C-alpha cells in the first residue's frame with residue numbers, strides 16, 4: 001500500500017484579480033522507502049500541493065481531491081485531533097523558507113524539544129540528548145551552544161539545518177523536503193542529502209523532494225514528477241526522464257541545463273507561464289511550445305499511458321515503438 | 327591586448343564581532359590578502375563555501391565598504407575613499423535577490439532613471455526617459471512595461487530590471503553576486519544569455535560570484551577559489567575544472583551534483599569541522615578537513631605559489647606525471 005496517495009488534488013485561491021488555480025488535478029503517490037522528486041517552473045504549485053497535504057494552507061484556499069490518504073487513512077475525513085497526531089510526527093516537512101517557519105521568539109533548542117515533547121515519550125534528559133544527536137547528524141558544529149541560539153543568531157545555512165533537525169526529530173515515515181538545501185553550499189548539501197537518503201534506507205522513510213536543482217534530482221531521486229502551471233505534465237523513473245523526456249516542457253527544461261550546453265548561448269523557453277487572464281483553453285504549455293498546433297491551443301491534452309511518462313500532451317516526444325498514444 | 331579593468335592587491339577586510347556581556351570581541355578576517363585582476367570583456371568567477379568572503383569581496387570592490395588592508399585600482403586609478411564618488415559609476419553590482427534589491431514602490435522607469443538622476447544631474451528628464459527606454463530594449467523588456475511596478479514581473483524579468491539598472495551608468499565592470507541562484511532553470515538560461523550578449527556588445531568585465539559550478543563552468547574565463555577569506559587557487563577555467571591543484575577545489579568539484587543519473591559519483595567526503603572564522607588555525611585553514619594534511623600543514627600557512635595556476639597548498643594535487651602516489655580521499 002502506498003504511504004501517501006493523493007488523487008486529483010486542486011487548490012484555488014480567491015485573489016483580487018479572480019480565482020487562481022494554483023494546483024490543478026494533481027496525483028501524487030509515494031511508497032515507503034521511495035524518493036520522489038517534484039520539479040518545475042517557479043509558481044507551478046509544488047509547495048502549495050504539499051502544504052495542502054499537511055493541512056497548512058490558509059482558510060482562503062479552496063481544496064478538493066478525490067483521495068488524500070496516508071497509510072490507508074483518509075486525511076480529509078479524519079478529525080482535527082487525529083490529523084494533528086499524524087502531521088508533525090508521521091509526516092513532517094522541511095519548509096522552503098527556514099526563517100519563516102522557525103519561531104523567532106524561541107531558541108532552536110526549545111523548538112525541537114517542544115516537538116519531541118508533543119510526539120514522543122522521551123523524558124527531559126532524553127529530549128536533550130536527542131537534540132544534541134540531531135544537531136550532530138545535520139552537521140551543526142558545537143551543538144550544546146547552538147541549541148541555545150535564537151534563529152536570528154544563526155546563518156541562513158545553519159537555520160536550514162536546524163529546520164531539518166526538527167523535521168526528522170520524531171522519525172517521520174514521510175518527509176516532505178521543500179528546497180531543503182538551497183542555502184547550503186555543495187559540500188554541506190552533499191552531507192544533508194546523504195543523511196536524508198540514509199534515513200530513507202534505514203527506516204523505510206518515504207521522501208518527497210522538491211527542488212529546482214536537476215543535479216540533486218539526478219543524484220538522489222528514484223522517480224520524478226514535473227509540474228507546469230499547477231498541473232503534473234510528466235512522471236518517470238529518474239534515468240528515463242533525463243534520457244527520454246516525453247513532454248516538450250521537460251525536454252526544454254533539460255536542454256536549458258548549462259551542463260548540456262553545446263554552445264555559449266543556452267537554449268531558452270520563450271514567453272512566460274500563463275497568468276490568470278491569459279490561461280489558454282487547450283494545453284497550458286502551448287503558448288511556449290515549439291511543437292504546438294491548433295489542436296494544442298484549443299483542446300486540453302490527455303494524459304498519456306505510463307509507458308509515455310504520463311505526459312499531458314497531444315504529441316508526446318520519443319514514443320516507444322509499438323506504443324499507442326492516448 | 328588585454329586591458330586590466332580591476333586589479334586588487336592583498337585586499338583584506340576585518341570585522342569585529344561579538345563582545346557580549348561575557349565574551350571578548352573577536353576579529354573575523356572576512357577577506358584576507360586577496361589579489362586578482364579582471365580584464366575588459368572577460369569574466370572572473372569567484373567560488374567557495376558559504377561564508378568564505380565572496381560577498382564581502384564584492385562590497386569592497388564596489389566601494390560599499392572600505393578595505394582594512396591592501397588596495398585596488400580601477401582602470402589604472404588607485405581607489406581611495408576620497409575618490410569613491412567619482413569612481414563608483416564605473417563598477418556596479420547586481421544582487422542575488424531581485425525582489426529585495428528593487429524598490430517596490432517605484433515604477434520600472436523610475437528605477438532605471440534613478441542612477442542617472444543621482445550621478446548625472448546634467449541629463450534632462452526627457453533624455454533620461456529615452457535612456458531608460460533604450461535600456462529596457464537592451465535587457466529584453468517590452469518598452470510598454472515602463473510604468474509597471476516590480477511585483478508585476480516574473481523573477482527573471484525582475485532580474486533583467488536589476489541588470490538594466492546596474493548598466494545605466496555605463497560601468498566598465500559588473501559585479502554579479504549570485505545573479506541566477508534565485509531563478510529557475512528556464513529563467514536562469516535567459517539571464518545568462520543576456521549577460522553573455524551584453525559582455526560581447528559592451529566589452530564589459532564581470533566579477534561573477536556563484537556557488538553553482540555548472541553555471542561558473544559555462545560563463546567564466548578564469549576562476550578563483552576562496553576558503554575562509556583566503557584565495558586558495560586561481561587559474562583559467564579549463565585548468566581549474568580539469569586539473570584542480572588544491573584539495574579543496576577538488577572536493578568542491580566532486581561534491582557538485584551532476585545532472586546525469588548515470589554519471590559516476592566519486593564524491594569526496596570531507597570529515598572534520600569547518601573552522602570558525604573567529605578562530606582560524608595557524609596553519610592551512612583547510613587542514614582540519616583535508617585528507618592529505620600533515621604536521622607541516624597544521625603548522626605553517628601555505629602561501630599562493632607562482633605560475634599560471636597558483637595554489638596555496640604544501641602538497642598540491644599533482645596532475646603532472648611522476649608526482650602522484652600521495653594519500654587519496656575517501657569517496658562515495
Ligand SMILES: Nc1ncnc2c1ncn2[C@@H]1O[C@H](COP(=O)(O)OP(=O)(O)OP(=O)(O)O)[C@@H](O)[C@H]1O
Pocket residue numbers: 013015020022040041042043044045046047048049058096
Ligand atoms: N496564500 C496564497 N494566496 C494566493 N495565492 C497563493 C498563495 N500561496 C501561493 N499562491 C500562488 O499559488 C501558485 C503556486 O505557488 P507555489 O508556492 O506552490 O509555487 P512553487 O511551485 O512552489 O514555486 P517555487 O518554485 O517558486 O517555490 C503561485 O502562483 C502563488 O503565487
Ligand SMILES: Nc1ncnc2c1ncn2[C@@H]1O[C@H](COP(=O)(O)OP(=O)(O)OP(=O)(O)O)[C@@H](O)[C@H]1O
Pocket residue numbers: 341342343354355356374375376377378379380381382383537603
Ligand atoms: N558586517 C559584518 N560583521 C561581522 N561579520 C561579518 C559581516 N559581514 C560578513 N561577516 C562575516 O564575514 C564572513 C564572510 O561573509 P560573506 O557574506 O562575505 O560570505 P559569502 O562568501 O558571501 O557567503 P554566502 O555564500 O553565504 O553568501 C562570514 O564569516 C560572515 O559572518
Ligand SMILES: [Mg+2]
Pocket residue numbers: 046047048096178
Ligand atoms: Mg515552492
Ligand SMILES: [Mg+2]
Pocket residue numbers: 380381382
Ligand atoms: Mg554572499
